[in-house]
Amino acid sequence: MDSVAQRLSAVGAGAALELRGVTRLFGALAALTDVTITVRPGERRAVLGSNGAGKTTLFNCITGDFAPSSGTIRFFGEDVTHFPPYERIRRGLRRTYQISALFPGLTVQDNVYLACRGVSRGRFSFLRPGQNDALMHAADNLVQAVHLSAVKDQRVAELAHGQQRQLEIALALAGAPRFVLFDEPAAGLSPTERAELIEILTSLPAHIGYIIIEHDMDVALRVVESVTMMHNGRVFKEGLPQEIESDPEVQELYLGGGHE
Amino acid sequence: MSLAHDARVAVRPAAVTQRPARTWPEINNPAAWIVAVILVVMPLIASGFFLIEIFATTLILGIMALSLMFLAGYGGMVSLMQLTIAGFSAYMVAVFGISGNANISLGWPWWLAVPMALALATAFGTLGGALAVRTEGIYTIMITLAIGAAFYYFTNQNWAIFNGHTGINTVATPHFWGVNWRADIPFYYVVLAVAALCYFAVEYISRAPFGLALQGVRDNPRRMAALGFNVNAHRVAAYAFASFIAALAGVLQVWNYRQISPGSVSVGACIDVLIIAVVGGITRPIGPFIGALIFVLLRTFALDFLVRLGLDGNRFRLLIGLGFLAIVFWSSDGVIGLWQRWRQSQRSRDDRQGGGRGHG
Numbered sequence: 336m337d338s339v340a341q342r343l344s345a346v347g348a349g350a351a352l353e354l355r356g357v358t359r360l361f362g363a364l365a366a367l368t369d370v371t372i373t374v375r376p377g378e379r380r381a382v383l384g385s386n387g388a389g390k391t392t393l394f395n396c397i398t399g400d401f402a403p404s405s406g407t408i409r410f411f412g413e414d415v416t417h418f419p420p421y422e423r424i425r426r427g428l429r430r431t432y433q434i435s436a437l438f439p440g441l442t443v444q445d446n447v448y449l450a451c452r453g454v455s456r457g458r459f460s461f462l463r464p465g466q467n468d469a470l471m472h473a474a475d476n477l478v479q480a481v482h483l484s485a486v487k488d489q490r491v492a493e494l495a496h497g498q499q500r501q502l503e504i505a506l507a508l509a510g511a512p513r514f515v516l517f518d519e520p521a522a523g524l525s526p527t528e529r530a531e532l533i534e535i536l537t538s539l540p541a542h543i544g545y546i547i548i549e550h551d552m553d554v555a556l557r558v559v560e561s562v563t564m565m566h567n568g569r570v571f572k573e574g575l576p577q578e579i580e581s582d583p584e585v586q587e588l589y590l591g592g593g594h595e
Numbered sequence: 596m597s598l599a600h601d602a603r604v605a606v607r608p609a610a611v612t613q614r615p616a617r618t619w620p621e622i623n624n625p626a627a628w629i630v631a632v633i634l635v636v637m638p639l640i641a642s643g644f645f646l647i648e649i650f651a652t653t654l655i656l657g658i659m660a661l662s663l664m665f666l667a668g669y670g671g672m673v674s675l676m677q678l679t680i681a682g683f684s685a686y687m688v689a690v691f692g693i694s695g696n697a698n699i700s701l702g703w704p705w706w707l708a709v710p711m712a713l714a715l716a717t718a719f720g721t722l723g724g725a726l727a728v729r730t731e732g733i734y735t736i737m738i739t740l741a742i743g744a745a746f747y748y749f750t751n752q753n754w755a756i757f758n759g760h761t762g763i764n765t766v767a768t769p770h771f772w773g774v775n776w777r778a779d780i781p782f783y784y785v786v787l788a789v790a791a792l793c794y795f796a797v798e799y800i801s802r803a804p805f806g807l808a809l810q811g812v813r814d815n816p817r818r819m820a821a822l823g824f825n826v827n828a829h830r831v832a833a834y835a836f837a838s839f840i841a842a843l844a845g846v847l848q849v850w851n852y853r854q855i856s857p858g859s860v861s862v863g864a865c866i867d868v869l870i871i872a873v874v875g876g877i878t879r880p881i882g883p884f885i886g887a888l889i890f891v892l893l894r895t896f897a898l899d900f901l902v903r904l905g906l907d908g909n910r911f912r913l914l915i916g917l918g919f920l921a922i923v924f925w926s927s928d929g930v931i932g933l934w935q936r937w938r939q940s941q942r943s944r945d946d947r948q949g950g951g952r953g954h955g
Binding site: 398400419420421424425429430432436437438439440441445448449450452453454457458459460461462463464506509510 | 799800802803804805807808810811813814815817818819820821822823824825826829832
């Protein structure tokens with residue numbers, strides 16, 4: 336899918352993701368105020384901030400779960416501000432959810448198969464996939480990649496929490512992702528599972544950029560090259576991980592007070 | 596194939612896993628074969644009354660309830676207008692075909708009138724669905740119930756097309772190849788063939804991308820949108836498919852009774868379809884047929900039973916209502932759910948006995 340020409344044109348367009356003056360109001364409450372963020376193709380960035388800083392609202396605006404009250408969102412140069420979520424996903428945007436958003440009534444394999452089918456043609460197909468169905472193999476590979484092959488025929492409702500988190504990531508990597516939004520992927524994971532998560536994130540192909548919301552600094556700062564610090568719905572600071580980590584203002588706001 | 600998997604497959608080579616073939620679960624089930632054989636040889640054992648009044652009627656009601664099961668069980672959309680769509684289709688067969696009301700019926704041969712009726716009823720149901728998918732939960736029920744009620748009152752009052760409360764009578768049924776297809780045995784086989792077709796179509800599609808995606812929409816519409824699916828388009832398509840199934844049942848129904856009148860599309864009848872589906876179970880396509888059989892048996896025989904107890908025979912709905920309450924109270928999956936739980940308890944009892952011996 337991702338041809339060299341496509342990637343070159345993406346580079347030509349500059350940013351993978353470009354938010355300009357994005358504001359989101361809920362009644363009188365401003366969840367986001369004038370947020371401007373630019374992320375290069377292939378860039379990996381962490382978004383930090385205390386609860387209520389607007390991190391998940393930011394993700395919801397980017398994926399189109401709801402439209403920003405004002406401002407524009409460009410994805411690889413294209414203005415997607417008023418696109419429905421599925422149009423953005425078909426263009427290579429992906430996301431995971433802080434609270435696993437899976438299909439509990441279906442098997443692991445079917446969950447991943449749906450994710451593969453959602454970004455390809457034949458979503459309305461009345462024909463069952465055969466033995467050599469390409470998407471079925473793609474789903475098999477994804478299930479394998481997140482270490483869920485042993486439980487692939489189990490219903491998702493029966494999975495352990497850690498397995499559900501891994502499936503959550505598999506759904507976001509189906510098809511040909513160009514940019515992924517990870518919303519606290521390490522939430523509730525054991526140290527071993529965290530190590531696996533870091534391995535999955537660092538071994539993603541270089542052209543796939545992402546933004547990760549993560550409270551665990553050990554995870555966040557090991558898998559990103561830049562950091563955006565948010566506070567009260569605004570971008571508070573941007574910089575390299577070590578700059579942000581050592582910034583006194585940030586420490587006061589987040590690292591000092593927020594360490595549980 | 597994405598570069599994402601390729602990269603990680605290189606780290607952790609994926610063996611080509613052999614998936615279990617997605618075949619028919621019925622093939623390995625002896626009970627399904629027995630039921631199929633009994634249904635096919637039914638005309639040898641059952642009288643004309645049983646064949647039509649019990650089994651053909653059960654299958655027709657079962658097809659209508661199947662269309663609801665598809666929407667509710669796989670799509671999470673409870674539509675109360677499935678009977679209305681069937682009734683609309685039945686009316687269209689009478690209006691475009693041949694009937695005793697020559698001033699209304701256009702007199703088309705059945706092989707033109709039936710496709711026309713199916714197309715119009717499917718369009719009608721799809722339009723209704725397009726309205727209903729803008730809402731969720733109880734509001735879907737209300738909108739579809741409103742469509743059903745509106746259609747009922749409209750047929751009562753409209754004389755130009757629907758012939759008011761008298762309806763359309765002596766509707767012609769197909770005769771060709773020297774066979775009267777409304778004679779008991781041929782008609783039974785026609786109904787059985789359509790029911791089997793609908794059953795297997797629903798079963799098949801539940802494992803096809805369209806059906807899987809519909810179940811995804813049921814479980815988590817927001818995530819489906821975040822996977823690239825247009826959720827509302829999927830829901831409307833589900834209504835279109837379910838409407839076609841209901842429309843098929845409507846054609847069979849008007850051939851069965853040879854007439855159609857507002858009484859057949861009343862709000863009470865709409866709710867009967869819901870009861871049939873829920874009593875049978877909406878998790879699997881066999882449920883609606885089981886529910887329809889229970890409903891038809893009660894409707895036919897409860898009268899004698901109640902009279903023998905010294906009660907008013909018309910109170911058969913009381914029995915259905917009590918049965919409905921009991922089912923909803925003890926099993927949200929209807930009769931199928933009860934059966935599955937019984938099977939499971941048998942199996943776990945066997946396991947326990949086996950385990951006990953092992954320890955001894």
